[in-house]
Amino acid sequence: MKNPDSIGLFRGKRILIVEDAYFLADDTGRALKRAGVVIIGPVATASDALEKLATERVDAAILDLHLRDETVFLVADRLVQRKIPFLFATSVSASALPKNYTGFALCEKPKELNVIARELFGSGNAKLN
Helix, strand or coil: CCCHHHHHHHCCCEEEEECCCHHHHHHHHHHHHHCCCEEEEEECCHHHHHHHHHHCCCCEEEECCEECCEECHHHHHHHHHCCCCEEEECCCCHHHCCHHHCCCCEECCCCCHHHHHHHHHCCCCCCCC
């Protein structure tokens, strides 16, 4: 069941999008902007994401698991260190995640924004605080 109020959880948040598929990143960014989000990125590499984390305030992140030749786990590790909530938005199964990421939200692509909002800022399991 949809919960339209969940999208309001995004309002005013600064969300890093790490996604190497341009059109998916662009569609996600546009939808988030309509929900009142400040988009950080999107970026397509782990090094670009780490640079954004070093130079920008980030409230949460949406991470594609596989970025061309690399995974996003270095970025996820940094987010964990900084206690920034995130989720993996990917088409792979939960079994592809290393054991230390068991329990983090894993959403299939594409995902409805109200589900992502609940995971990052509501009662979902992506919250680290």
